[in-house]
Amino acid sequence: MKKIVIIGAGFAGLRLARKLKNKNFEVWLIDKNNYHQFQPLFYQVATSGLEPSSIAFPLRKVFQHYKNIHIRYAEVYEIYPAKKSILTSIGEINYDYLVIATGADTNFFGNQLVEKNALPMKSLSEALNLRNRILQNLENALVADKDTKAALLNIVIVGGGPTGVEVSGALAEMKIHVLPKDYPELDFNKMNIYLVEAGSKTLASMSTEASAKSESYLNKLGVNVLTSTQVTSYDGNEVVFSNGDKIKTKNLIWAAGVKGNLIKGLPENVIAKGNRIKVNRFNEVEGIKDVFALGDIAFMVTDKYPNGHPQVATVANNQADILFKNILNLQNQKTLIQFEYKDRGGMATVGRNLAVVDLPFLKFQGFFAWLFWMFLHLMLILGVKNKLLIFINWMWSYFTFDQSFRLIIKSDKK
Amino acid sequence: MKKIVIIGAGFAGLRLARKLKNKNFEVWLIDKNNYHQFQPLFYQVATSGLEPSSIAFPLRKVFQHYKNIHIRYAEVYEIYPAKKSILTSIGEINYDYLVIATGADTNFFGNQLVEKNALPMKSLSEALNLRNRILQNLENALVADKDTKAALLNIVIVGGGPTGVEVSGALAEMKIHVLPKDYPELDFNKMNIYLVEAGSKTLASMSTEASAKSESYLNKLGVNVLTSTQVTSYDGNEVVFSNGDKIKTKNLIWAAGVKGNLIKGLPENVIAKGNRIKVNRFNEVEGIKDVFALGDIAFMVTDKYPNGHPQVATVANNQADILFKNILNLQNQKTLIQFEYKDRGGMATVGRNLAVVDLPFLKFQGFFAWLFWMFLHLMLILGVKNKLLIFINWMWSYFTFDQSFRLIIKSDKK
Numbered sequence: 001m002k003k004i005v006i007i008g009a010g011f012a013g014l015r016l017a018r019k020l021k022n023k024n025f026e027v028w029l030i031d032k033n034n035y036h037q038f039q040p041l042f043y044q045v046a047t048s049g050l051e052p053s054s055i056a057f058p059l060r061k062v063f064q065h066y067k068n069i070h071i072r073y074a075e076v077y078e079i080y081p082a083k084k085s086i087l088t089s090i091g092e093i094n095y096d097y098l099v100i101a102t103g104a105d106t107n108f109f110g111n112q113l114v115e116k117n118a119l120p121m122k123s124l125s126e127a128l129n130l131r132n133r134i135l136q137n138l139e140n141a142l143v144a145d146k147d148t149k150a151a152l153l154n155i156v157i158v159g160g161g162p163t164g165v166e167v168s169g170a171l172a173e174m175k176i177h178v179l180p181k182d183y184p185e186l187d188f189n190k191m192n193i194y195l196v197e198a199g200s201k202t203l204a205s206m207s208t209e210a211s212a213k214s215e216s217y218l219n220k221l222g223v224n225v226l227t228s229t230q231v232t233s234y235d236g237n238e239v240v241f242s243n244g245d246k247i248k249t250k251n252l253i254w255a256a257g258v259k260g261n262l263i264k265g266l267p268e269n270v271i272a273k274g275n276r277i278k279v280n281r282f283n284e285v286e287g288i289k290d291v292f293a294l295g296d297i298a299f300m301v302t303d304k305y306p307n308g309h310p311q312v313a314t315v316a317n318n319q320a321d322i323l324f325k326n327i328l329n330l331q332n333q334k335t336l337i338q339f340e341y342k343d344r345g346g347m348a349t350v351g352r353n354l355a356v357v358d359l360p361f362l363k364f365q366g367f368f369a370w371l372f373w374m375f376l377h378l379m380l381i382l383g384v385k386n387k388l389l390i391f392i393n394w395m396w397s398y399f400t401f402d403q404s405f406r407l408i409i410k411s412d413k414k
Numbered sequence: 415m416k417k418i419v420i421i422g423a424g425f426a427g428l429r430l431a432r433k434l435k436n437k438n439f440e441v442w443l444i445d446k447n448n449y450h451q452f453q454p455l456f457y458q459v460a461t462s463g464l465e466p467s468s469i470a471f472p473l474r475k476v477f478q479h480y481k482n483i484h485i486r487y488a489e490v491y492e493i494y495p496a497k498k499s500i501l502t503s504i505g506e507i508n509y510d511y512l513v514i515a516t517g518a519d520t521n522f523f524g525n526q527l528v529e530k531n532a533l534p535m536k537s538l539s540e541a542l543n544l545r546n547r548i549l550q551n552l553e554n555a556l557v558a559d560k561d562t563k564a565a566l567l568n569i570v571i572v573g574g575g576p577t578g579v580e581v582s583g584a585l586a587e588m589k590i591h592v593l594p595k596d597y598p599e600l601d602f603n604k605m606n607i608y609l610v611e612a613g614s615k616t617l618a619s620m621s622t623e624a625s626a627k628s629e630s631y632l633n634k635l636g637v638n639v640l641t642s643t644q645v646t647s648y649d650g651n652e653v654v655f656s657n658g659d660k661i662k663t664k665n666l667i668w669a670a671g672v673k674g675n676l677i678k679g680l681p682e683n684v685i686a687k688g689n690r691i692k693v694n695r696f697n698e699v700e701g702i703k704d705v706f707a708l709g710d711i712a713f714m715v716t717d718k719y720p721n722g723h724p725q726v727a728t729v730a731n732n733q734a735d736i737l738f739k740n741i742l743n744l745q746n747q748k749t750l751i752q753f754e755y756k757d758r759g760g761m762a763t764v765g766r767n768l769a770v771v772d773l774p775f776l777k778f779q780g781f782f783a784w785l786f787w788m789f790l791h792l793m794l795i796l797g798v799k800n801k802l803l804i805f806i807n808w809m810w811s812y813f814t815f816d817q818s819f820r821l822i823i824k825s826d827k828k
Contacts, residue, residue, distance in 0.1 A: 034549065034822045053465045058820040060596035067598055073553040073822070090557045125824055135448065139487040143504045182474035184481055385810055385818060389803065396799055404799060406472040408448045408487070410539055 001026050004327070005086065005095035007076050007263070009036045009059055012295035012316035013101035019324040021066045024331075028093060034059055034073045037124045038381055040313065041390075043163060046121055046130040046253075047170035048178075048403040054390050056124055057382040076102075079265035081288050086263075097290050097327065100277060101320075104258035104296035104311055107274065117236035118254040121163065130253065132408045134171075137250050139408075142185055147248070153191040154249040156239050158231050159256035160197030161205065162348040165214050167253060168195040169350035172221035177401040194224045194247060198256070201227055203356065205310065206346050210356035213365040217350040231256075258311060260297040272299035276308065281338040283323050294319045300339065309341055313380075318342075349373045352398060415440050418741070419500065419509035421490050421677070423450050423473055426709035426730035427515035433738040435480045438745075442507060448473055448487045451538045452795055454727065455804075457577060459541040460667075461584035462549075462592075462817040466538050468804050471796040490516075493679035495702050500677075511704050511741065514691060515734075518672035518710035518725055521688065531650035532668040535577065544667065546822045548585075551664050553822075556599055561662070567605040568663040570653050572645050573670035574611030575619065576762040579628050581667060582609040583764035586635035591815040608638045608661060612670070615641055617770065619724065620760050624770035627779040631764040645670075672725060674711040686713035690722065695752040697737050708733045714753065723755055727794075732756075763787045766812060 006013045009031040017029045038055040063069040075089040085094040106120035119130045141152040157168045201211045230242040260275035270278045270286050276299035278286045285291045295316030299308045309315045326336045349355035355370035420427045423445040431443045452469040477483040489503040499508040520534035533544045555566040571582045615625045644656040674689035684692045684700050690713035692700045699705045709730030713722045723729045740750045763769040769784035
């Protein structure tokens with residue numbers, strides 16, 4: 001029985017492993033968390049709208065009853081393609097096929113000062129830290145002098161993609177509906193929320209309508225959108241922009257770019273821009289037999305995508321589906337299928353009743369887009385109970401204008 | 415307007431503050447967490463049955479709309495009774511009346527080695543750490559040698575009071591229903607769960623029936639109950655008992671005693687056994703005017719309770735009620751009311767359909783006791799949404815035999 005080792009239980013890795021349930025392969029699924037995390041809703045954890053557990057799903061629960069799937073909670077340190085093995089925190093593991101699905105992490109583009117002081121949001125832990133930090137800063141604002149208070153209240157979000165737009169909108173709604181009730185001693189007119197984007201518009205990857213609407217929704221919620229603006233420095237107290245402007249803030253959320261989670265051991269010539277791994281149309285790493293890369297970490301060039309594919313969940317899922325078929329094809333010595341991405345559009349939600357949806361033949365915004373966004377995300381979330389709990393939380397928030405999880409919980413006491 | 419400073423938002427402090435809403439007092443409620451935590455269900459967080467947020471309630475949410483209540487998220491370092499002020503992490507705060515409701519923490523009775531290595535469960539953070547540790551040890555067991563594996567699987571719970579009994583039962587049910595499915599590679603016959611009690615029986619504070627039943631329920635679930643046994647040492651790998659016996663375990667849960675969370679600044683003569691503060695029948699600290707102590711930290715002697723009152727939620731709540739009335743009485747120069755505790759009984763749950771309930775005129779065990787226990791806890795939990803979410807989780811677990819929150823989540827990354 002061939003042994004398939006999958007590194008990473010994000011969208012791509014989890015999807016592939018689930019397809020391989022009860023198939024004639026020995027599958028090892030390795031992740032540095034013991035759960036799959038649903039990245040599209042990190043921003044709701046960060047803004048006290050959902051509990052971490054609602055969007056995290058224990059891997060062992062997914063694979064109960066499937067004896068051919070072995071889950072290991074471990075870090076992977078290095079790949080040895082020549083030996084067909086990997087080095088991990090729990091020892092060396094050999095493979096017949098290796099699938100690298102390690103995803104992407106925040107890219108600070110080499111700015112170490114920003115990296116040290118800004119708040120990223122690319123994991124559940126980071127989303128929780130963000131929640132803790134913002135709530136802690138509000139508490140501090142109660143007892144701070146005037147200058148410090150401004151920095152504690154102001155929030156700057158960097159990056160006008162879906163994540164930046166969604167977190168800006170959620171924070172703006174908190175500022176309107178929740179915070180003045182929670183902190184009657186603070187003046188929230190003094191809280192300014194800025195969304196900073198280097199390009200000329202928000203949601204640049206979507207349609208012109210979606211871009212324009214998202215910006216007008218953000219303005220409506222009181223977010224100051226600063227396009228064509230770059231961050232040059234951030235010391236934890238003041239952010240400096242390329243045009244020389246400065247804003248005092250102790251809350252800088254960084255959602256401005258990603259880079260692949262590379263693992264040591266691959267030759268340099270297979271590494272593309274943004275720490276991605278060059279793969280052929282079968283997701284096989286260029287020139288390395290039996291090693292595949294999927295999803296955000298994979299860099300595949302096609303006629304339609306000469307600069308690689310977008311780093312989104314649908315690409316990851318579709319690549320996993322094709323690789324699954326190709327693994328069976330390899331087994332049965334059939335011809336392999338080439339991956340071809342069919343973009344079915346995108347969506348983002350700015351606030352209650354405010355979302356934008358681009359479908360291939362239909363673009364719509366507003367209330368129905370918002371309903372559609374919620375419906376789709378509920379469908380995509382793993383597990384009936386998670387769907388139910390998220391649905392209850394969303395309905396609750398909708399009718400009470402409240403986000404319930406304003407807890408500063410730290411688990412690092414001992 | 416008189417200024418009342420309450421230290422601690424546990425049962426007693428929160429109850430008093432809620433009674434003082436919209437009353438003619440300036441109230442400051444100070445806690446080291448920004449939420450009230452519902453201690454009776456910590457064990458369910460520790461055993462993956464409930465999410466922390468289900469049993470934590472943001473203080474600011476409780477007091478929205480009440481402008482006379484000021485919440486401060488701070489540590490209290492010292493009390494200056496002569497100056498009528500306290501020193502906190504956010505500066506000095508003066509008071510007209512001070513209420514100490516700081517509760518109790520785990521008592522290791524001076525055994526530093528045990529304190530260093532055992533897992534306490536007296537806060538939400540500690541309950542989460544316990545969950546993380548047990549799950550992490552199971553993961554480690556997959557790749558451990560035989561000797562280490564035994565230590566990783568074995569669980570020893572010290573203390574046969576309600577907490578010890580409840581956590582033992584919950585872990586035993588996890589061992590039966592959940593873990594073999596999650597870890598098909600591990601042999602759970604090798605996992606032994608021990609409940610160790612220094613006295614002669616479990617639930618010694620309850621009726622003989624309840625004690626006897628709780629032990630038989632535990633046996634039924636496969637827990638080894640070791641009574642009249644004391645822990646003398648624990649190095650993190652092996653626990654040593656007073657009779658010389660030893661058990662290898664990396665999971666030692668300590669629920670064997672509590673001591674008051676004392677704050678510096680009170681004279682030594684008001685400190686009683688177990689770090690409690692001596693109070694008179696009006697909960698006023700002996701000899702210190704305008705300083706009160708409530709709940710677990712208070713040591714009040716009455717004819718019925720010559721050794722002080724039990725450190726349970728009902729005493730805390732009742733004392734808060736009486737103190738509220740007495741504060742109004744002081745204001746109106748009326749006679750103060752003496753506190754008198756009416757014990758309405760106790761209860762504990764061992765597992766599904768297995769609970770024991772002692773009421774003044776009725777003692778019952780089994781399924782109806784379990785229903786009664788659930789009903790009462792749901793009533794006591796703050797917030798409609800929390801009640802709803804807990805109810806759904808309980809029903810879900812009941813019908814699926816599953817506990818859903820088997821997540822190792824750490825929030826301490828940055």
